[in-house]
Amino acid sequence: MREVTGAAAVRRTRLRPRPPPADRTPRRTLVRPAGVRAGRTGRARGGRTLPRGRGGPGGAGRAGRGGAGGGRRADRVRGQPAVPVDRGRPPLSAARRDRLLRPALPELPPECQGILASIPRLRWVEAIVGTPPVPRAGGSTGRPCRKVVVSLGGLRAPRLADWTSYPRLVVPAVLEALAAHGVRDVRLTGNLSAGLLADFVGRSPLPLRVTAGALPHAAFLAELAGCDALLTSPGLTTLLEAGSLGVPTLCLPPQNLSQIFNARFQRQAVGADVQVTWPADVLREDDVLAMRAKGEDHALELIYEAIGRAAARADAERVVAALSDRILAALRHTAEPADWGALATAVGTGGAAQVADAVLAAAGQSPPSS
Known part of the structure; x- marks a missing residue:
């Protein structure tokens, strides 16, 4: 995607692969989180897929705390049967009951417990995240917030009628809050179209300098290492990668069910009120969690419809203003x-090496010594 840069002279107007059958060995070899499709080239941050036969961003091909050793072990597993890895999205699919590697999240909803207890070969592993390119220099406490990364991923869910509703509400609110907070440089990334990015840049309030466009995974990590704060739709891998770098991270309003849980994990873990929720007249998270008792699809439908209605409202400008106020309060x-x-x-962030070791063990091989 072509990068779009600049700042406007006027202020903006407010405005799965499916798991293989138990009796058949997979024909392709791939170590990947369960539910991530293969067979397509990898995409930039936001809407990522893994190339065939390789670990992608945040996948088994990149070791977190396991360092290069995890990558070497991942290289060894090609040609061996796959072991499904659930990346912690509740609820757990009942189709993954034979063998499962699952990240050890701080908490899981009660609905998961029966299914988890039924898995005969369940092994808890640490998170699968990319290796930070360089250590973050110094601490973040008290330093001026001048350079910020804004990351929007997971926008184009298959059942989402209009994926632009979320960024059309959230991005203008983010830029308004950043300008009011004294931020100068913004790196906006995610699976957004070039036209939408250009519109956001053109409407960005002065004195922001906004650079927008998709980033490869390594470049995204490099941007994280050099920024003062991250504002992100709360995907779990992104939160863990930022945490491994010690980057102050603000969770933007959720765009799906798992992001509600992820944002709560983040807020509880760091002990700071950095979770931004939707205004009550747009979406109440408690309503979503209650609807989830009928099934995840019902909860997702409630979220998608609520965001779509808010973007289509005649007073959408008021929704943006309310979000901007919430984001600014969390930024502080x-x-x-x-x-x-x-x-x-x-x-933990050593999941890549742990998954590779599990696959080698399943294939009857010993992990290489590090």
């Missing part, structure tokens, strides 16, 4: 003392 907490790596520490 990013300057407070907090353990920004607490979630990554609680979950």
Whole structure:
């Protein structure tokens, strides 16, 4: 995607693969999180897929705390049967009951417990995240917030009628809040179209300097290492990668069910109120969680419809303004003392090496010595 840069002279107007049958060995070899499709080239941050036969961003081909050793072990597993890895999205699919590697999240909803207890070969592993390119220099407490990364991933869900509703509400609110907070440089990334990115850049309030466009995974990690704060739709891998770098992270309003849980994990772990929720007249999270008792699809439908209605409202400008106020209030907490790596520490980041070792063990091979 072509990068779009600049700042406007006027202020904006407010405005699965399916698991193989138990009696058949997979023909392709791939170590990947269960539910991530293969067979397509990898995409940039937001809407990522893994190339065939390789670990992709945040996948088994990149070791977290396991370092290069995890990558070497991942290289060894090609040609061996796949072991499904659930990346912690509740509820757990009942189709994954034979063998499962699952990240050890801080908490899981009660609905998961029966299914988890029924898995005969369940093994808890740490998170699968990319290796940070360089250590983050110094702490973040008290330093001015001048350079920020804004990341929007997971926008184009298959059942979502209009994926632009979420960014059309959230991005203008984010840019308005960042300008009011004194931020100067913004890196906006995610699976957004070039036209939509250009519109956001053109409407960005002065004095923001906004650079927008998709980023490869390594470049995204490099941007994280050099920024003062991250504002992100709360995907779990993104939160863990930022945490492993000690980056102050603000969770934007959720766009799906798992992001509600992820944002709560982050807020509870770091002990700072950096979770931004939707205004009550747009969406109540408690209503979503109650609807989830009928099934995840019902909860997702409630979220998607609520965001779509809000974007189509005649007073959408008021929704954007309310979101901007909430984001600005949460931004102020990013300057407070907090353990920004607490979630990554609680979950661990050595999952890539652990998954590779499990696959080698299933194939009857010994892990290489590090």
